[in-house]
Amino acid sequence: MKTEKENYFDLVYQVVRLIPKGRVTSYGTIANYLGLKSGARMVGYAMNACHSQPDVPAHRVVNRNGLLTGKHHFSPPERMQQLLESEGIRVVNDKIQDFNLHFWNPIEIKLED
Numbered sequence: 001m002k003t004e005k006e007n008y009f010d011l012v013y014q015v016v017r018l019i020p021k022g023r024v025t026s027y028g029t030i031a032n033y034l035g036l037k038s039g040a041r042m043v044g045y046a047m048n049a050c051h052s053q054p055d056v057p058a059h060r061v062v063n064r065n066g067l068l069t070g071k072h073h074f075s076p077p078e079r080m081q082q083l084l085e086s087e088g089i090r091v092v093n094d095k096i097q098d099f100n101l102h103f104w105n106p107i108e109i110k111l112e113d
Contacts, residue, residue: 008034012046013053015106019060022087023104024096026064033106040064048073059083066099 015030027047031039043061047070050056059080063069071080071094081091090097 008042009046009049012043013050013056016047016050016056016058016061018106018109019057019104022089022102024060024062024066024084024089024099024102025104025106026062028064029105030061044070057083060104062096066096068094068096 011034012030015033019025027040027043030043031037036042047058047061050058051073058070059074061070068080068084068091071077074080081094084091084096089102096102
């Protein structure tokens with residue numbers, strides 16, 4: 001039987017798998033989408049725990065300012081930036097350039113359906 005934390009992590013991973021290539025979202029945006037307005041930290045914990053799941057593009061989740069705050073959980077830490085840049089996202093000093101242009105909100109899914 002899964003714990004409440006494991007179930008929450010699974011919900012986070014479902015959302016992260018939907019982030020299109022070349023787009024990013026934030027920990028807080030995922031938490032808000034899942035109905036946990038103060039759950040950004042839990043989303044961060046989920047991202048830190050998912051590196052054994054290659055189908056979860058954790059590199060597409062950044063902080064609310066576009067900073068690569070999770071890069072230290074990649075091996076090597078430069079890997080997060082490399083993955084984003086391979087998708088056409090420019091990163092300078094650990095910050096996504098033109099963040100608003102690349103930002104994806106999961107609510108867009110509901111609007112498109």
